[in-house]
Structures are given as C-alpha cells and as structure tokens.
Amino acid sequence: MKTLWAFVLKEIYHILRDRxxxxxxxxxxxxxxxxxxxxxxxxxxxxxxxxxxxxxxxxSIALGRHMSGSGHFKQTVVAHRTEDIHQAFQSxxxxxxxxxxxxxxxxxxxxxxxxxQVIADGSDPNTATTLVNYASMMIAQFKAQRVNQPFHIEVxxxxxxxxxxxxxxxxxxxxxxxxxxxxxxxxxxLTLAKEKETxxxxxxxxxxxxxxxIIVGKVLPYVLLSLINAVLIIAMGVYIFDVxxxxxxxxxxxxxxxxxxxxxxxxxxxxxRTQTQQSAMLISLLSLMMPSxxxxxxxxxxxxxxxxxxxxxxxxxxKYFIISLKAIMLKGVGLIVVxxxxxxxxxxxxxxxxxxxxxxxxxxE
Amino acid sequence: MxxxxxIIARQLTKRFGPFTAVDAISxxxxxxxIFGFLGANGAGKTTAMRMLTGLLTPTSGQASVAGFxxxxxxxxxxxxxxxxxxxxxxxEDLTVKENIRLFGTIYGLTQRQINDKTFQLLRKxxxxxxxxxxxxxLPLGWKQKLAFSIAxxxxxxxxxxxxxxxxxxxxxxxxxxxxxYQAAHEGVTVFVTTHYMDESEYCHRVSIMVDGRIAAxxxxxxxxxxxxxxxxxxxxxxxxxxxxxx
Numbered sequence: 001m002k003t004l005w006a007f008v009l010k011e012i013y014h015i016l017r018d019r020x021x022x023x024x025x026x027x028x029x030x031x032x033x034x035x036x037x038x039x040x041x042x043x044x045x046x047x048x049x050x051x052x053x054x055x056x057x058x059x060s061i062a063l064g065r066h067m068s069g070s071g072h073f074k075q076t077v078v079a080h081r082t083e084d085i086h087q088a089f090q091s092x093x094x095x096x097x098x099x100x101x102x103x104x105x106x107x108x109x110x111x112x113x114x115x116x117q118v119i120a121d122g123s124d125p126n127t128a129t130t131l132v133n134y135a136s137m138m139i140a141q142f143k144a145q146r147v148n149q150p151f152h153i154e155v156x157x158x159x160x161x162x163x164x165x166x167x168x169x170x171x172x173x174x175x176x177x178x179x180x181x182x183x184x185x186x187x188x189x190l191t192l193a194k195e196k197e198t199x200x201x202x203x204x205x206x207x208x209x210x211x212x213x214i215i216v217g218k219v220l221p222y223v224l225l226s227l228i229n230a231v232l233i234i235a236m237g238v239y240i241f242d243v244x245x246x247x248x249x250x251x252x253x254x255x256x257x258x259x260x261x262x263x264x265x266x267x268x269x270x271x272x273r274t275q276t277q278q279s280a281m282l283i284s285l286l287s288l289m290m291p292s293x294x295x296x297x298x299x300x301x302x303x304x305x306x307x308x309x310x311x312x313x314x315x316x317x318x319k320y321f322i323i324s325l326k327a328i329m330l331k332g333v334g335l336i337v338v339x340x341x342x343x344x345x346x347x348x349x350x351x352x353x354x355x356x357x358x359x360x361x362x363x364x365e
Numbered sequence: 366m367x368x369x370x371x372i373i374a375r376q377l378t379k380r381f382g383p384f385t386a387v388d389a390i391s392x393x394x395x396x397x398x399i400f401g402f403l404g405a406n407g408a409g410k411t412t413a414m415r416m417l418t419g420l421l422t423p424t425s426g427q428a429s430v431a432g433f434x435x436x437x438x439x440x441x442x443x444x445x446x447x448x449x450x451x452x453x454x455x456x457e458d459l460t461v462k463e464n465i466r467l468f469g470t471i472y473g474l475t476q477r478q479i480n481d482k483t484f485q486l487l488r489k490x491x492x493x494x495x496x497x498x499x500x501x502x503l504p505l506g507w508k509q510k511l512a513f514s515i516a517x518x519x520x521x522x523x524x525x526x527x528x529x530x531x532x533x534x535x536x537x538x539x540x541x542x543x544x545x546y547q548a549a550h551e552g553v554t555v556f557v558t559t560h561y562m563d564e565s566e567y568c569h570r571v572s573i574m575v576d577g578r579i580a581a582x583x584x585x586x587x588x589x590x591x592x593x594x595x596x597x598x599x600x601x602x603x604x605x606x607x608x609x610x611x
Binding site: 013 | 420440444446450452454455456458459463470471472473499
C-alpha cells in the first residue's frame with residue numbers, strides 16, 4: 001500500500017511538472033465543451049426561407065406571416081413555381097421552403113386536415129433538423145392560436161439531398177466520450193511509453209514490484225483525473241448549455257467509470273505495442289480518437305453508414321457509451337433499460353483488459 | 366579471494382524461435398569480483414544479463430544468482446540485486462531526493478532507512494546542495510553516479526551494470542570506476558557490460574561473447590598473454606576474427 005502511494009505520488013509529480021500534460025488534462029476538455037457548445041448551437045435568428053403559396057387564401061397568407069413574423073425565419077424568396085425553390089436552394093438563398101398546396105384554404109375551412117410541406121437543405125443536416133423542428137413547432141403554434149376553429153394541419157416533412165436524416169446533435173455525451181478517450185487512453189499510453197523511452201520501465205521491471213502494481217500505480221491517477229473531468233464536463237453542460245440530466249447521477253458516474261476503464265485498457269494495450277511516445281500518440285489518435293469521433297454516432301448517424309462501417313462501429317466502445325449516456329442523461333432511463341449496451345461495453349472492456357494484460361506479460365519476455 | 370560464487374551459470378541457453386541468442390554459456394562469478402561481460406552488439410550480452418536479472422526465463426540450462434534459482438525464484442533474485450541500465454534512467458522530472466525516496470520505497474526500505482540512506486548517499490556524492498534539484502538539471506556524469514548509488518540503495522549482493530558509462534567523458538568515467546571499486550571492496554559483486562575495451566582492463570575477470578557463446582574468459586592479463594596482444598582491444602579483434610573464420 002505504501003509502495004502504491006509512493007507510486008501514485010510520483011505520477012502526480014510527473015503530471016504537475018509537465019505543463020503540456022496539465023494543459024491536455026484540463027484545458028482541452030473545457031475548450032472542447034465550449035467549442036462544440038457554441039459552434040453547434042440550436043439557436044438561430046432570421047433563417048432565410050421561401051414560401052410557395054399555391055393556395056393564396058387568407059389562411060395561407062396568415063400562416064406565412066406567422067412564420068416570417070417570429071424573427072426566426074425571414075422570407076427572402078417568393079416562389080411561383082417548383083423550380084424557383086430548387087434554384088433558391090442551389091444558389092444558397094434559402095435554407096428551407098414552405099409549400100402550401102392549392103387546396104389548403106378549402107381543406108382548412110372544411111376541417112379536412114390541411115397539409116403543408118416543409119423542405120430543408122439536408123446537405124447541412126444539423127441545421128436542417130433544427131429548422132424543420134422549429135417550423136413544425138411554429139405551425140403547431142399557429143394551429144393552437146386558432147383552436148376555436150375545427151381544423152388540423154398535417155406537416156409532411158421532406159428532406160432534400162439527405163432523405164434519411166436522423167442525426168440529433170447532442171454534443172455533451174460526445175465530448176465526454178472524446179475527453180475520456182483522450183485522457184484515459186491517450187495519456188495512459190503516453191505515460192507508459194515515456195517510461196519505456198527513458199528506460200525507467202526497465203528499472204521498474206527488474207525491481208521486486210509486481211507488474212500489476214506498476215500498471216495500477218501508473219493508471220490510478222488518470223482514473224481519478226478522468227472522473228474529475230467527466231464531472232467537470234457534465235457540470236459545464238448543465239450550467240452553461242442547459243443540458244438536462246434526467247437520469248440518476250449515480251448511474252451516470254458508474255457508466256463513466258466503466259468507460260474510463262475501457263479507455264485505460266486500450267491505452268495500456270497500445271503502450272505494450274509501442275516503444276516511443278510519438279508512435280503511442282499517433283496510434284492513439286488514429287485508432288481511438290478518430291473512430292470514437294466518426295464511427296460512434298457522435299458526429300455521423302450510424303444508421304446511414306455503409307454496411308462495412310456499421311460492422312466496424314459494433315466494436316467501437318464509444319458507440320455503446322454514447323447510446324447509454326444519451327439514454328441516461330436525456331431520456332432519464334435507468335441502467336436497466338440500456339443493459340444491452342452496458343453489457344456489450346463491459347464485455348469489450350474485459351476483452352481489452354485481458355489482451356493488454358497478456359501483451360504486457362509477453363513484453364516482459 | 367575465497368571461493369564463494371554468487372552467480373553460477375551452467376549451459377544457460379535462450380532461444381527466440383529458431384534463433385539462439387545465448388548458446389549454452391557456463392561461468393561463475395565470485396563474491397566481490399568485478400566481472401566484465403564483453404561482446405559486440407547482438408552477441409547476446411543483454412539477453413544473458415536479462416536472464417540473470419530475472420527478466421527473461423531461460424530456454425534451458427541452469428543458473429543461480431545470489432543463491433536463488435533463475436527458474437523458480439526470479440522474484441527473490443530481483444530483491445537481492447541492483448540494476449543500472451545502459452540508458453541513464455532515473456526520473457528526470459523528480460528531484461534527487463524524490464528519486465531516492467521512490468526507489469527506496471520500491472525496494473521495501475523503511476522510512477527511517479530511507480532518511481539515513483538519503484543523507485549518506487548525498488554526502489558521499491557531494492550532492493547535499495542539489496538534493497532539491499530536478500535530476501534532469503544535473504550533468505550526465507552526476508546522474509550516472511546517482512543512478513549507480515540508487516541501484517545500491519537496498520544493499521544488494523550483486524549489482525548488474527549494463528553499459529553504465531556510455532556517453533560520458535574520460536574523467537567522469539574514471540570517477541565512476543572508483544565508485545565501482547569502492548562497492549566491490551565492500552563485498553558487492555559487480556557484473557558489468559561495456560564496449561570500452563580500456564574499461565575491461567579494470568575488471569578482475571573478463572568474458573568475451575561472440576555469437577551467443579563465451580569465446581574467452583580470463584583475467585585481462587592472461588587474455589593478453591594467450592592472444593599475444595598488447596591491449597584488450599587487440600584481444601577482442603583477434604577473437605572476433607578467429608570465430609568468424611571458423
């Protein structure tokens with residue numbers, strides 16, 4: 001126990017005396033939350049849109065006014081033909097179009113479910129989703145204001161350029177994933193590679209220390225740091241960006257701890273395969289950070305990936321972590337509901353731990 | 366010197382797949398002896414040393430170090446030997462004192478033993494004023510002396526030095542060898558690899574490895590007589606030549 005403490009203390013000295021490490025540990029997470037948070041914001045004002053009013057009826061005109069009058073949308077194009085809408089989209093003049101069919105007014109008055117169509121530019125999925133959601137909300141509002149009249153407007157949404165749009169951008173779970181990967185996996189592989197590079201690993205290996213002790217002593221400080229960071233990011237998400245935490249905080253922390261162990265075992269695995277910090281860094285970035293960002297469903301929806309990438313994504317721990325994280329944070333469900341994702345994550349972790357332990361022993365030979 | 370071998374190797378062999386790195390080497394090292402272990406790069410020096418320090422399990426043969434068998438008691442061996450690697454290796458971002466404390470704790474010294482040792486060691490090396498300096502800020506020669514002293518912190522019976530003087534100037538090397546002599550005088554057995562041939566003259570006995578075997582093993586003086594050479598350098602060249610011709 002005393003030895004372990006001496007070891008942890010040594011690691012803390014390493015961390016505190018290296019400005020670069022300190023920056024990565026505490027500067028990066030905060031920077032990522034802020035960058036993702038402010039760059040990918042759901043708030044928008046005056047999004048340009050077109051109205052193609054085929055009905056040209058008092059009700060349809062009122063609907064158009066309701067939309068433009070909100071401040072969220074600004075009508076920049078008045079379309080008279082379908083081609084007008086296409087042209088406006090292509091030239092980038094509009095982000096969204098509202099098409100009101102010729103029978104809108106009649107159906108409205110007869111209470112026969114009037115329909116409108118909202119078209120959005122799917123080449124920018126996140127904006128498109130947000131715009132469509134806002135438009136739907138506003139149309140519902142329009143309906144609610146005239147609730148005394150017996151009518152119901154059906155909104156049929158069509159996404160042009162990306163019909164199967166399903167991404168809901170939730171950056172806080174994604175950033176937690178990235179940061180935990182960064183600290184737990186990248187930093188662990190770096191710190192172990194550094195010991196090899198400077199030759200101190202050899203010194204530890206010929207000492208009577210048990211190999212397990214060497215590993216535990218090295219990673220323990222990073223486990224704690226990762227947890228602190230996870231809490232920090234969640235707190236920033238809650239207090240700066242109003243991200244809800246609907247589920248239990250304990251389940252959330254438990255899930256984070258599991259993922260930290262996953263990432264640590266990956267870091268150890270990488271370090272057993274590399275001799276220098278540079279290669280450890282490169283391998284971590286390429287094999288962990290990139291897939292965690294691109295194939296986990298954080299940035300791109302897995303459902304719309306080609307079959308091969310979907311297959312690859314099934315062994316990416318970040319995928320399961322993000323799914324469960326979103327479920328607990330945003331949907332407020334317990335761990336039981338996401339038991340499948342959590343068990344897959346646990347199994348993957350176990351496999352990685354086993355592989356890294358075996359590799360570490362092999363390397364001693 | 367009384368006959369009291371502390372390292373015994375008998376037909377010690379290590380194979381990596383089809384490649385035989387160390388081929389049935391046999392030798393004994395006496396207590397308090399400075400035993401030079403020479404050979405070109407790739408001759409099997411490091412592999413042999415790794416087997417004796419408990420880092421590698423031999424493929425066949427027998428060996429015991431400090432009375433412990435390398436197959437069965439590798440952990441005991443680790444407790445009773447000191448080790449200093451070819452790359453100078455202490456923690457550069459820890460202070461002199463922190464390094465001493467860390468390794469003292471790793472080798473199971475008590476708090477009090479560590480305090481005593483720290484003071485002794487710093488005084489001996491003349492580093493009392495530098496105790497709170499980062500090791501990285503010290504000149505290479507001092508680092509190496511410090512590393513050697515730390516390798517002896519738990520008073521091991523044997524200390525293994527893997528090319529300890531690489532990259533230092535002749536004067537510092539000389540001073541380093543004085544430390545080695547002092548340790549040997551106090552009864553510590555020193556097992557040292559080097560590729561400075563002049564350094565091998567300082568050893569009591571020298572073994573020269575070529576292609577995984579021990580090609581010659583004797584005192585430096587006897588080796589020079591046998592090979593009709595003026596210096597160890599010449600002995601080495603002649604040996605390497607005859608072996609590669611055979």
